[in-house]
Amino acid sequence: xxxxxxxxEFQLLTGLSAKALRLYAERGILPPAFVDAGSGYRHYAxxxxxxxxxxxxxxxxxVPLSELATASEFPFGQWREAVRVRRQLEDFYLDVAxxxxxxxxxxxxxxxxxxxxxxxxxxxxGLDIPDAFDExxxxxxxxxxxxxxxxxxFAGALAELGAEPAPMCWTAVPxxxxxxPGAQMLxxxxxxxxxxxxxxxxxxxRVRSGTGQDVRAVAxxxxxxxxxxxxxxxxxxxxxxxxxASGFLHVLAFEEHAARHGLARLGRSAxxxxxxPSLFSGDAQGEPVSVFDARPAGVS
Numbered sequence: 001x002x003x004x005x006x007x008x009e010f011q012l013l014t015g016l017s018a019k020a021l022r023l024y025a026e027r028g029i030l031p032p033a034f035v036d037a038g039s040g041y042r043h044y045a046x047x048x049x050x051x052x053x054x055x056x057x058x059x060x061x062x063v064p065l066s067e068l069a070t071a072s073e074f075p076f077g078q079w080r081e082a083v084r085v086r087r088q089l090e091d092f093y094l095d096v097a098x099x100x101x102x103x104x105x106x107x108x109x110x111x112x113x114x115x116x117x118x119x120x121x122x123x124x125x126g127l128d129i130p131d132a133f134d135e136x137x138x139x140x141x142x143x144x145x146x147x148x149x150x151x152x153x154f155a156g157a158l159a160e161l162g163a164e165p166a167p168m169c170w171t172a173v174p175x176x177x178x179x180x181p182g183a184q185m186l187x188x189x190x191x192x193x194x195x196x197x198x199x200x201x202x203x204x205x206r207v208r209s210g211t212g213q214d215v216r217a218v219a220x221x222x223x224x225x226x227x228x229x230x231x232x233x234x235x236x237x238x239x240x241x242x243x244x245a246s247g248f249l250h251v252l253a254f255e256e257h258a259a260r261h262g263l264a265r266l267g268r269s270a271x272x273x274x275x276x277p278s279l280f281s282g283d284a285q286g287e288p289v290s291v292f293d294a295r296p297a298g299v300s
Contacts, residue, residue, distance in 0.1 A: 003045070004033055010044040014052035029068045030055055092241065099245035108230045108253040114296065118222040121195050122188030123154050123207060123215040124174050146213060148280035151187050153210035155278060157203040158189065165277035166190055170291070172271040174218070186218070187279065195219030225266055228254060228292040250290040258294065266293040
């Protein structure tokens with residue numbers, strides 16, 4: 001009585017393809033019971049059918065190969081929770097994409113305020129955002145902890161240098177980065193105290209000792225400019241989806257407004273401005289506002 005199955009029979013009973021069987025054998029995920037030394041044909045034991053079928057179904061559920069070696073003890077409950085969270089994120093981003101795709105400039109009103117030149121000081125931090133979509137939630141959770149800590153240490157360093165609490169602060173994409181890989185963010189505050197090497201070194205050291213994170217202290221001047229902001233049409237509800245889409249929608253609104261009025265943008269992107277001494281504390285007066293800096297008419 002034959003006690004093993006040919007590869008073809010095993011494929012039929014488990015739903016696995018010949019290519020999948022070869023791959024799983026090479027990876028040690030589903031090795032054959034034995035391989036005929038003369039022909040090289042793989043043979044499988046009937047007791048392997050359950051394991052093979054489970055692996056095939058898990059792959060259809062988009063479980064990575066790296067998780068299949070322990071398919072016999074697969075954590076179904078934990079994986080279902082991960083799938084639920086991933087599906088929620090996918091639905092969320094689909095909703096955000098739908099908002100952006102339906103952009104209508106008529107729903108946004110531009111407000112322009114002339115602003116004088118403003119000296120500032122700031123720190124540039126790296127944003128370690130993974131390429132893998134399913135790792136985004138964990139990365140953003142980590143940033144929600146580390147970024148406020150850096151901002152707090154930065155504010156403490158400025159206080160040590162004799163600065164009064166800032167009337168406003170902002171985040172932006174730095175015009176010049178640290179030269180390292182990945183995305184970066186500038187945390188900035190008004191500052192007229194000069195930014196010599198000693199000042200920058202003290203800020204960097206205080207942030208490093210307070211958070212364990214390396215930053216680069218920088219300074220500059222916002223030139224005389226027109227600050228352009230946008231308000232959505234009155235009566236529009238503002239859901240988390242709208243909040244996530246607002247940054248993209250404001251960029252589109254500014255580009256349309258700038259093209260219509262012949263404006264030239266200053267800086268690489270909008271600044272997210274908070275009126276108050278801290279970007280992340282409850283002392284701020286309202287939510288961050290996207291501010292687009294534009295060169296005033298007649299100013300070269």
